[in-house]
Amino acid sequence: MSVRTRFAPSPTGYLHVGGARTALFNYLFARKHGGSFVLRVEDTDEARNTQEARDAIFSGMKWLGLEWDEGEGKGGDFGPYNQSERRENYDRWFEVLRAKGRVYEDEGAWRFRFERKPVTMQDLVCGEVTIDYRDESNTPDMVIRRSDGSYVFHFVNVVDDLEMQISHVIRGEDHLMNTPKHLQLFEALGAPAPHYAHIPLILNPNGSKMSKRDLGAAIGDYPKQGFIAEAVVNFIALLGWSPKSEDEIFTLEELVERFSLEAVNRSPARFDPEKCAWVNQQHLLKLAPDAFAEAAKPFVAQAGLPVDGGYPAVAALVREKVRLLSEVPSAIGFLLVDAFDFDPEAVEKVKGNAAAKGLLAALADDFAGLSEWSVDAAKHQIGETAKAAGAKAGQLMFPVRVALSGKSGGPDLGDILGLLGREKCVARLKRFLESL
RNA sequence: GACCCGUUCGUCUAACGGUUAGGACUCCAGAUUUUCAUUCUGGCAAUAGGGGUUCGAUUCCCCUACGGGUUGCCA
DSSP states (O other): OOOEEEEOOOSSSOOBHHHHHHHHHHHHHHHHTTOEEEEOBOOOOTTTOOHHHHHHHHHHHHHHTOOOSBBTTTBOTTOOOBGGGOHHHHHHHHHHHHHTTOEEEETTEEEEOOOSSEEEEEETTTEEEEEETTOTTTSOOEEEEOTTSOBOHHHHHHHHHHHTTOOEEEEEGGGGGGHHHHHHHHHHHTOOOOEEEEEOOEEOTTSSBOOTTSTTOBTTHHHHHTOOHHHHHHHHHTSSBOOSSSOOOOOHHHHHHHOOGGGBOSSOEEOOHHHHHHHHHHHHHHSOHHHHHHHHHHHHHHTTOOOSTTHHHHHHTTTTTOSSGGGHHHHHHHHHOSOOOOOHHHHHHHHTOTTHHHHHHHHHHHHHHOSSOOHHHHHHHHHHHHHHTTOOHHHHHHHHHHHHHSSSOSSOHHHHHHHHHHHHHHHHHHHHHHHO
16 A cells, blocks of 8 residues: 555645644655655635635745645646535535434534444554543534535545545644544545544744744745745754754755654644754755855845845855845845945944054055055955054954944955955945044 | 643753763853854753652653643534
8 A cells, every 4th residue: 555645734824834844744754655745725614715825835835845746736646636626525425424324414414423432543653542432522423514515624534535545644733632533434434544643733932832923833934034945844844853863954855764753752842943043054054155145135135235246256255154044135235335234232342442443543544555455465464453553463353344344243354355345445444433 | 621642951852661861952161263154162951740660760650730732513
């Protein structure tokens, strides 16, 4: 029996980080075992479905690189892949239940009659779990067909998993208590049930349930915030799953190779934006300079900075210095245009150095008087100017950095001197001195 | 309330029943970088509490506490 997994979101909101991780684990498991990954849209709640939400799901999954084998835009032998188009399947299986006497009408709706017995499931993550259906107050017969003739989630979900020959259902732990219901349905339908694996939920940093509006909740926000897809995939994989080694940075392919349901945790994990940013930095470090410049381009352009000509080389200077692509514009803006802001904190640090002003003034003159301008000559001059005043080069380098860039961090000072050239360096040193 | 799942540094996590309880993020301190970042070294920091079982429990069992989930003609 071949492995077939599915991600079955309902298009009623944005693609959520929890949903993305569910999709990821289904994807990893299918790829790992050479199986198929199905994308099925559970759009049975007409009142809440939106096209916008459908698009967010598709674009979010594509951005993450979670390519599906069957479903929207791919076709497949088990379609249609929208539940709204599968009505006849549900009617047909509903008749099976009716013929078996397993449903009864209740105020126009139809309820499924549970067998009153303990139901045990073998969950691939949670282990053996038993729910006692002899306790009717806790497990009332469930409505599977509404009075308006439409079918509810439990029923359509089971019918589709059955018809689509899904072998493994990997879903959030919020579905754990639903599983015995689904098991009963499979049994009544006379079909074998798939294997189930319930993965722990993702919580906010403070431990509360992560919902739509929370920080980091919507996958669509990640690219805007400067994250790259491989980093997000890497980070959410680490939430509730362990590679069982001390490695942490993985590509999607490496995750496929290493993934196993046995290594999935049972306890919920909190989302840590700090570590997510660090993982992003690690993936940024793996990018080639040109690829990094290209990835950061939209952010730089959006900041109103020129991205033609020398931009790629300038961007590459800060590849090792940012955690998020969104930090690039402020890191290199001073190299692309002459107008830039000064970081008050950095300026204060310079002001706190009593000797800085005199050193900078001397350096401006010495730069201007240099017979020949080059990066090496300029760097050498910084040392000479400092030495002449009885200071170390290090004491002067920070003030120079602030004078030229407006802040304490950024590209290598030598790179800055070279790119700016003598004229701009002198002008900026003087302008900075006047502002002190 | 009832039912179900869970509980190792602040966070993510590792540890055939035998480890000085390991790693990572954050933070702090050093080294390297004549600057910034990277990198490296070191430091702070955990088995929720109580009972068992065992020669020995983070690990197995029970109770309590706490957290989460479910309890819909939502999915």
